[in-house]
Amino acid sequence: xxxxxxxxxxxxxxxxxxxxxxxxxxxxxxxxxxxxxxxxxxxxxxxxxxxxxxxxxxxxxxxxxxxxxxxxxxxxxxxxxxxxxxxxxxxxxxxxxxxxxxxxxxxxxxxxxxxxxxxxxxxxxxxxxxxxxxxxxxxxxxxxxxxxxxxxxxxxxxxxxxxxxxxxxxxxxxxxxxxxxxxxxxxxxxxxxxxxxxxxxxxxxxxxxxxxxxxxxxxxxxxxxxxxxxxxxxxxxxxxxxxxxxxxxxxxxxxxxxxxxxxxxxxxxxxxxxxxxxxxxxxxxxxxxxxxxxxxxxxxxxxxxxxxxxxxxxxxxxxxxxx
Amino acid sequence: xxxxxxxxxxxxxxxxxxxxxxxxxxxxxxxxxxxxxxxxxxxxxxxxxxxxxxxxxxxxxxxxxxxxxxxxxxxxxxxxxxxxxxxxxxxxxxxxxxxxxxxxxxxxxxxxxxxxxxxxx
Numbered sequence: 001x002x003x004x005x006x007x008x009x010x011x012x013x014x015x016x017x018x019x020x021x022x023x024x025x026x027x028x029x030x031x032x033x034x035x036x037x038x039x040x041x042x043x044x045x046x047x048x049x050x051x052x053x054x055x056x057x058x059x060x061x062x063x064x065x066x067x068x069x070x071x072x073x074x075x076x077x078x079x080x081x082x083x084x085x086x087x088x089x090x091x092x093x094x095x096x097x098x099x100x101x102x103x104x105x106x107x108x109x110x111x112x113x114x115x116x117x118x119x120x121x122x123x124x125x126x127x128x129x130x131x132x133x134x135x136x137x138x139x140x141x142x143x144x145x146x147x148x149x150x151x152x153x154x155x156x157x158x159x160x161x162x163x164x165x166x167x168x169x170x171x172x173x174x175x176x177x178x179x180x181x182x183x184x185x186x187x188x189x190x191x192x193x194x195x196x197x198x199x200x201x202x203x204x205x206x207x208x209x210x211x212x213x214x215x216x217x218x219x220x221x222x223x224x225x226x227x228x229x230x231x232x233x234x235x236x237x238x239x240x241x242x243x244x245x246x247x248x249x250x251x252x253x254x255x256x257x258x259x260x261x262x263x264x265x266x267x268x269x270x271x272x273x274x275x276x277x278x279x280x281x282x283x284x285x286x287x288x289x290x291x292x293x294x295x296x297x298x299x300x301x302x303x304x305x306x307x308x309x310x311x312x313x314x315x316x317x318x319x320x321x322x323x
Numbered sequence: 324x325x326x327x328x329x330x331x332x333x334x335x336x337x338x339x340x341x342x343x344x345x346x347x348x349x350x351x352x353x354x355x356x357x358x359x360x361x362x363x364x365x366x367x368x369x370x371x372x373x374x375x376x377x378x379x380x381x382x383x384x385x386x387x388x389x390x391x392x393x394x395x396x397x398x399x400x401x402x403x404x405x406x407x408x409x410x411x412x413x414x415x416x417x418x419x420x421x422x423x424x425x426x427x428x429x430x431x432x433x434x435x436x437x438x439x440x441x442x443x444x
Contacts, residue, residue: 241439257439268441280401283394283423290433299442304402313402316440320420320432322360322382 007033010074011205012065013057014219019065019076020057022196027058034073035244036064037262061247062222063235069211070236076214078206086202094201102189226307227275234273234303237312248272252292257301269293269316271301286317294319331357338367338376345375345393348424352393353378355422355430364388372407377419390416391432396425409437 010026012019021027021038030036042055060068068074086094120128197203214220223229231254238245244258246267253270256262270293274281281302289300300317335353339346349367356362362380368390370377378391392408394400409415418436 269439274402280399282399283396283421286400286421286433286435287423287431293442297442299440301439302402313406314437314439315402315405316436316438316442318434318436318442320434323355323422323430323432 009072009209010068011077011207012060012068012074013077013079014214015079019060019062019220021060022057022198024056027056030058030068030074031261034068035239035242036060036068037244037246038064039247062228063232064245065220066211066222066232067236067239069209069214072209075207075209076220078208078217078219081206082204083197083200084202084204086200090201098191101192105189225275227273229307230275230303230305231273233305233310234271234312237303237314238271245271251296251298252288253300256298266297268298269301270296270298271303273303273305290317290319293317329354334365335367335376338369341369342375345395348393348395348422349376349378351424351428352391352422352430356380356391368412370408370411372411373404377408377412378422390419391422392419393422393424396423405435406437 007029010021010029011023012021014020021030027038027040030038038058038060040054040056041059042057043050065074065076069076194200208214208217208219211220223232235245235255238255238257244260244262244265246256246258246262248255248270251270253272255271256267257269257271258265258267270289272289289302293300302315302317304313304315305311306313331350331354335349338349342349353365353367356378357365361383363383365378365380367376368379373392375393378393379388380391381388390412408419418434418440420432421435423431423433
């Protein structure tokens with residue numbers, strides 16, 4: 001139900017089977033207004049292995065997507081179908097904007113090259129002369145000492161030692177080379193690649209406001225099986241009770257159930273949605289759930305979905321502490 | 324008394340014959356609760372909706388009676404069945420213990436509460 005004052009539905013960009021949110025404002029809205037946290041999965045191309053601090057985009061769990069679209073808090077965007085070819089005019093405008101940027105860069109570079117080198121004030125000049133004289137005196141002292149001890153001073157005039165004692169010739173040659181080489185030529189111009197394609201003039205999002213529409217278009221088909229529907233029902237029931245939900249993989253369940261924002265609270269429960277016919281559970285699973293929950297100071301929450309009534313019933317499991 | 328019959332047999336005998344499928348788990352659990360866990364005031368309640376007898380007694384250092392529902396490791400339980408246990412016993416229990424018996428007669432007990440019940444701190 002959207003009211004006149006409700007925020008506009010958040011666009012969820014579907015890429016393959018992944019539901020992504022790219023706008024930082026939308027991510028904040030989802031978390032603070034809709035209690036949907038998702039997981040940040042963005043990393044740096046140059047440091048792809050680091051996973052301590054991740055950024056945009058936000059990856060939404062499938063049950064989170066279903067809940068948001070069902071409550072009309074979000075719409076699904078078919079990314080692959082949202083970039084029609086630009087019109088001739090749009091292309092001309094884009095190309096001429098690029099050319100203009102190159103021209104601006106060249107003008108700036110020419111202005112930099114024409115600028116005279118900075119002039120040192122009297123004070124700065126005097127200090128530089130003193131510094132150089134001091135260096136020369138120190139070097140002369142070292143040479144005298146070396147000569148006293150019968151050794152040759154291996155430094156060159158800048159006080160730099162060759163890298164290897166047995167290859168003074170090669171080292172000297174390398175030094176000469178690096179001094180004589182011309183600096184690398186500046187590239188002719190830089191090309192700016194915008195980090196978001198949503199700002200391109202010909203971006204036309206193909207959106208779907210209902211799960212049914214997305215399903216018949218083949219964009220989003222979750223949930224399909226009875227087990228998946230049970231998971232969505234359990235997620236919804238827990239969310240409607242005011243909880244925050246996070247991924248439960250680390251604790252052997254479907255979700256972690258938090259009493260408040262996960263940044264501020266520890267979770268009290270690990271929840272598992274029972275997918276079996278009539279919500280069957282084996283005693284071995286009860287033992288595994290209960291033991292794991294107790295070891296981590298949480299209780300395990302079994303969620304059973306009655307397909308007929310649509311009701312979800314909950315049972316909390318804990319080790320009995322005796323026996 | 325017949326020397327070949329276990330002293331605890333009399334207390335559980337009627338329900339062992341009524342529910343033969345769960346006889347083993349009821350028998351083992353009863354003996355464990357009585358002798359090893361040392362609960363007191365034990366009685367066996369017939370709960371047809373769960374297809375077995377359920378043990379009610381008082382844990383050491385407690386006052387109010389609690390329930391132990393025995394089951395076998397190989398059984399398949401359902402939440403409907405669990406709900407029936409809560410709904411058909413009066414007064415409606417807040418929690419029950421599930422006593423899971425395996426074929427080597429080890430028993431583990433897990434506490435089941437209906438609803439979202441926070442773990443104690």
